[in-house]
Amino acid sequence: MKYFVIEDDELSNHAEETIYVFEHTKRKNKYGDILSLEDFAAKCRFIEARNRHMYWYKGKNVAEATVHEFEKKIRSEQKVLKELSKEEFIEVRNQFSDIIKPITFPNEATKSAYAYEPEWNDKFFVMETGEIYFGIYWFTTA
Known part of the structure; x- marks a missing residue:
């Protein structure tokens, strides 16, 4: 799986924003955990959380966990994906296509969903085509 992180200084006229773009190629020989x-x-949520070093935090009332335990916990807590209508998909594609250039946002999806109900400052979208899985996680602290 590959991912790209686009941060404040790369987003023109967008203050305090971060975008993760995730992509995973489907393979004929299935292996791994995707x-x-x-x-x-x-896996996208795990990578984003890992990058914020959540599992390194050893503060009060925080149980130590290995990377594998942390990923397993994220998987177990994941809510059911909320499918998007064609109109919602087009809205998401239009919102992010220009921002993530030169990465190409796929035009068609066999399945698209919000990984959790989006907030005004926190959106996580995933989709599937015949060849790839594609995801965008956008958040702002503004």
Whole structure:
């Protein structure tokens, strides 16, 4: 799986924003732990959280966990993906296509969903085509 992080200084006229773009190529020989859109969404959330060093935090009332335990916890807590209508998909594609250039946002999806109900400052979208899984996690602290 590959991912890209676009941060404040790369987003013109967008203050205090971060965008993660995730992509995973489907393979004929299935191996690894990404076999569905739900698996892909959980892996994306794990990568984003890992990058914020959540599992390194050893503060009060925080149980120590290995990386594998942390990923397993994220998978177990993941809510059911909320499917998007065609209109919602087009809205998401239009919102992010220009911002993530030169990365190409796929035009068609066999399945697209919010990984959780989006807030005004926090959106996580995943989709599947015949060849890839694709995801965008956008958040702002503004």
